[in-house]
Amino acid sequence: xxxxxxxxxxxxxxxxxxxxxxxxxxxxxxxxxxxxxxxxxxxxxxxxxxxxxxxxxxxxxxxxxxxxxxxxxxxxxxxxxxxxxxxxxxxxxxxxxxxxxxxxxxxxxxxxxxxxxxxxxxxxxxxxxxxxxxxxxxxxxxxxxxxxxxxxxxxxxxxxxxxxxxxxxxxxxxxxxxxxxxxxxxxxxxxxxxxxxxxxxxxxxxxxxxxxxxxxxxxxxxxxxxxxxxxxxxxxxxxxxxxxxxxxxxxxxxxxxxxxxxxxxxxxxxxxxxxxxxxxxxxxx
Amino acid sequence: xxxxxxxxxxxxxxxxxxxxxxxxxxxxxxxxxxxxxxxxxxxxxxxxxxxxxxxxxxxxxxxxxxxxxxxxxxxxxxxxxxxxxxxxxxxxxxxxxxxxxxxxxxxxxxxxxxxxxxxxxxxxxxxxxxxxxxxxxxxxxxxxxxxxxxxxxxxxxxxxxxxxxxxxxxxxxxxxxxxxxxxxxxxxxxxxxxxxxxxxxxxxxxxxxxxxxxxxxxxxxxxxxxxxxxxxxxxxxxxxxxxxxxxxxxxxxxxxxxxxxxxxxxxxxxxxxxxxxxxxxxxxxxxxxxxxxxxxxxxxxxxxxxxxxxxxxxxxxxxxxxxxxxxxxxxxxxxxxxxxxxxxxxxxxxxxxxxxxxxxxxxxxxxxxxxxxxxxxxxxxxxxxxxxxxxxxxxxxxxxxxxxxxxxxxxxxxxxxxxxxxxxxxxxxxxxxxxxxxxx
Numbered sequence: 001x002x003x004x005x006x007x008x009x010x011x012x013x014x015x016x017x018x019x020x021x022x023x024x025x026x027x028x029x030x031x032x033x034x035x036x037x038x039x040x041x042x043x044x045x046x047x048x049x050x051x052x053x054x055x056x057x058x059x060x061x062x063x064x065x066x067x068x069x070x071x072x073x074x075x076x077x078x079x080x081x082x083x084x085x086x087x088x089x090x091x092x093x094x095x096x097x098x099x100x101x102x103x104x105x106x107x108x109x110x111x112x113x114x115x116x117x118x119x120x121x122x123x124x125x126x127x128x129x130x131x132x133x134x135x136x137x138x139x140x141x142x143x144x145x146x147x148x149x150x151x152x153x154x155x156x157x158x159x160x161x162x163x164x165x166x167x168x169x170x171x172x173x174x175x176x177x178x179x180x181x182x183x184x185x186x187x188x189x190x191x192x193x194x195x196x197x198x199x200x201x202x203x204x205x206x207x208x209x210x211x212x213x214x215x216x217x218x219x220x221x222x223x224x225x226x227x228x229x230x231x232x233x234x235x236x237x238x239x240x241x242x243x244x245x246x247x248x249x250x251x252x253x254x255x256x257x258x259x260x261x262x263x264x265x266x267x268x269x270x271x272x273x274x275x276x277x278x279x280x281x282x283x284x285x
Numbered sequence: 286x287x288x289x290x291x292x293x294x295x296x297x298x299x300x301x302x303x304x305x306x307x308x309x310x311x312x313x314x315x316x317x318x319x320x321x322x323x324x325x326x327x328x329x330x331x332x333x334x335x336x337x338x339x340x341x342x343x344x345x346x347x348x349x350x351x352x353x354x355x356x357x358x359x360x361x362x363x364x365x366x367x368x369x370x371x372x373x374x375x376x377x378x379x380x381x382x383x384x385x386x387x388x389x390x391x392x393x394x395x396x397x398x399x400x401x402x403x404x405x406x407x408x409x410x411x412x413x414x415x416x417x418x419x420x421x422x423x424x425x426x427x428x429x430x431x432x433x434x435x436x437x438x439x440x441x442x443x444x445x446x447x448x449x450x451x452x453x454x455x456x457x458x459x460x461x462x463x464x465x466x467x468x469x470x471x472x473x474x475x476x477x478x479x480x481x482x483x484x485x486x487x488x489x490x491x492x493x494x495x496x497x498x499x500x501x502x503x504x505x506x507x508x509x510x511x512x513x514x515x516x517x518x519x520x521x522x523x524x525x526x527x528x529x530x531x532x533x534x535x536x537x538x539x540x541x542x543x544x545x546x547x548x549x550x551x552x553x554x555x556x557x558x559x560x561x562x563x564x565x566x567x568x569x570x571x572x573x574x575x576x577x578x579x580x581x582x583x584x585x586x587x588x589x590x591x592x593x594x595x596x597x598x599x600x601x602x603x604x605x606x607x608x609x610x611x612x613x614x615x616x617x618x619x620x621x622x623x624x625x626x627x628x629x630x631x632x633x634x635x636x637x638x639x640x641x642x643x644x645x646x647x648x649x650x651x652x653x654x655x656x657x658x659x660x661x662x663x664x665x666x667x668x669x670x671x672x673x674x675x676x677x678x679x680x681x682x683x684x685x686x687x688x689x690x691x692x693x694x695x696x697x698x699x700x701x702x703x704x705x706x707x708x709x710x711x712x713x714x715x716x717x718x719x720x721x722x723x724x725x
Contacts, residue, residue: 055621121623131614135636142630145622190618197623 534600
C-alpha cells in the first residue's frame with residue numbers, strides 16, 4: 001500500500017570498496033514513503049552491504065544517499081584510488097576491534113558525522129543475528145535508546161515501550177532477559193527496540209535467516225503490520241515467499257549492480273532481464 | 286606527650302625516619318660515620334660489643350680468624366656485617382639475627398656475629414647455640430633523629446643525661462642483665478651493685494617453660510592482638526588496593542582500547558612496565574625512592590598504591606579480554622540505535638565486559654591477598670610481618686608459620702566463595718535451564 005508519492009529514500013550512483021574489492025558498483029534507486037521493498041540476490045551480491053551503507057554502518061565511497069530527510073554525498077575528492085585503497089585496508093585491519101564503524105567515522109568531517117548520526121536516529125535497523133542487549137531486560141532493551149539518545153522522560157519511554165511490545169505481541173515479557181526468549185520473540189523485541197526511536201524508515205538485514213522455520217512467520221507478520229501502518233521498509237531477504245507476497249517492489253542484485261527493480265509479479269513471473277530469470281528459475285527448481 | 290610506637294624492619298629504620306614515618310628511631314642503631322651523614326645521633330645510651338655464636342656441638346671456631354673459609358651470618362647493614370667483610374669469609378646477611386641463628390641451627394651457617402644483647406637474649410638460652418670468643422669491637426647505640434629536628438635532639442640528650450647521672454640507666458640495665466665493663470667505664474660508675482637481674486631471669490624462665498603444645502597455643506593467644514592487627518592490616522590494604530585496581534584497571538583498559546594513539550600507547554607502556562618488573566621493586570621504589578623527589582607517603586598509602594597500581598595492570602588485561610569477547614553485533618546494534626561511541630561503551634559494551642571479567646577478578650583478589658605479604662618490607666605490620674616478628678622472638682618458625690598459613694586461608698575463604706558465586710551469577714549468556722536451576 002503506497003500512501004503517497006513522497007520520496008523517502010533516494011540513492012544515486014552509490015559505490016563501495018572493501019580494500020580492492022568493488023562491492024557496490026554504482027547503484028541508484030528510489031523508495032517512496034510507505035513502500036516495502038525486498039532486496040534479493042545471491043550471497044555476495046552486495047545486498048547486505050547496500051543496506052548497511054543506507055544506515056552508515058558501512059561508509060560508502062562514492063555517490064549520494066538521501067534518506068529520511070538527510071542527504072549524504074561523497075566523491076573521491078582528488079585523492080587517487082591507490083591512497084583510498086590502502087586506507088580501506090587499514091580500516092579492515094581495525095575491524096577486528098569491537099568498535100568498528102567508528103574508526104571510519106573519525107576520518108570524516110564533522111558535518112558528515114553529525115548527519116550520519118542524525119540519520120541513524122531516524123532509520124531503524126534489524127540485524128541477521130540476535131543481538132538484543134543480554135544484560136538488560138526486554139523493557140530496558142526497548143527503552144534505553146530513547147532515554148540516553150533523545151533524553152526522553154523515563155516514565156513516558158517505558159509507557160511507549162510497553163505499547164510497542166504489545167504491538168509485537170510480547171507485552172507479557174517485559175521483565176524477561178533475552179536469554180529467556182525464543183529466536184522469534186527476540187527478533188520481535190529487536191523490532192520494538194528499533195521502533196522505540198520512532199524511525200521513518202526500517203531496514204532489515206535477513207531478519208529471519210537465524211530463526212527456526214516455525215518462528216519466521218511471527219516476525220514477518222510484524223513487518224506486514226508495520227507496512228499496513230505506512231512504515232517505509234527495506235528488507236534484504238531470502239524468504240522469497242514473503243518478498244513475492246508482502247512487498248510492493250522487489251530489487252534483484254547481482255555482482256554489485258541492481259539488475260532489476262519492479263513489482264513482485266514482474267520479478268517472479270516474467271522478469272525482463274534474463275539474469276533475473278535465471279536466478280528465479282534456480283530458486284523455483 | 287605519649288609516644289606512638291611504629292615498628293619497622295631494622296635496615297629500614299633510617300630511611301623510614303627520613304621519610305617522616307616516625308620522628309625517633311631507637312633500636313640498637315650503632316653510631317657510625319656513614320649514618321651521621323644522614324641523621325643526627327644523641328649521645329650513646331648504651332655501649333656494647335660484638336659476640337660470636339656457633340652451634341653448641343662444634344669447637345673449631347673461637348675467634349674471627351677461625352672464620353676463614355667458613356660461612357658467617359650477620360644482620361643486614363650492621364657493624365657485624367662490616368667486621369665480617371674480610372678475605373676468605375662467606376658473609377650472609379639477614380633481616381634479623383634470629384633468622385641467621387635459625388639458619389645456623391639448620392646447618393647452613395658456621396657462625397653468627399651479632400651485638401652482645403642479642404646473643405644474651407636469643408642465643409644463650411638456646412641449648413643449640415653457644416657464645417664463643419672474646420668481645421669484639423666496641424659499639425655505641427644512639428637514638429637517631431632527623432637533622433632538622435634540633436630541638437628534639439637536645440631534649441633527648443638531656444633525658445639520656447638525666448638517666449645516666451641519676452643512676453636510673455644503670456638500674457634498668459642491671460635488671461635486664463645488660464650492665465658490663467664498657468658501660469661502667471662509659472658512665473664512670475664502677476662501684477658494686479645490689480640490683481638483681483630480675484627481668485632477665487623472668488625472661489629466661491618464661492622461655493624455659495613454654496615447651497608443650499598447650500603452652501605454645503597459650504603464647505599464640507597472648508599475642509592475639511599482634512595477629513589480629515596483622516589480619517586487619519592485610520585485609521585493609523588488600524581490599525582498598527583491589528578497589529584501586531578495579532577502577533584504575535578499567536580506565537587503563539578503556540584508554541588502551543579506545544583512546545587516541547598516543548594515550549593508548551602510554552597505557553600499553555604502563556601495562557608492560559608494571560607486569561615486567563617485580564612487585565617488590567615497585568614497593569621499594571614507591572616507599573623509599575619517591576621521597577627523593579618530594580613524594581612521601583604513609584606505609585598504608587604506599588602499600589595500597591603499590592599493590593593497586595600493580596594489579597590494575599593485570600585487571601586492565603582482564604577487562605580487555607572481557608571487552609573483546611562482547612560480540613561485535615552489540616556495538617553495531619547500539620550504533621544503529623543512534624548511540625554515540627561513548628554511550629555504546631558505557632551502556633552496552635562495558636557492562637557486559639565487566640560481567641565476564643568479574644570471576645577472574647575475584648580470583649585475582651585472592652592472589653592479591655597473598656601478594657600483600659610483600660608490604661611487610663615497607664613497614665606495614667601485616668600478617669606476614671606478625672609471623673616474622675613472632676617467629677624471630679620465640680624461634681618458632683614452624684608453629685607460628687602453620688598458624689599464619691591457617692589465618693591466610695581463613696581470611697581468603699570468603700573470597701573463594703565469592704569467586705564461585707560470581708562465576709554463576711555473572712555469566713551473561715545463561716541458558717534457561719541454568720536460570721531455572723538458580724531459582725531453585
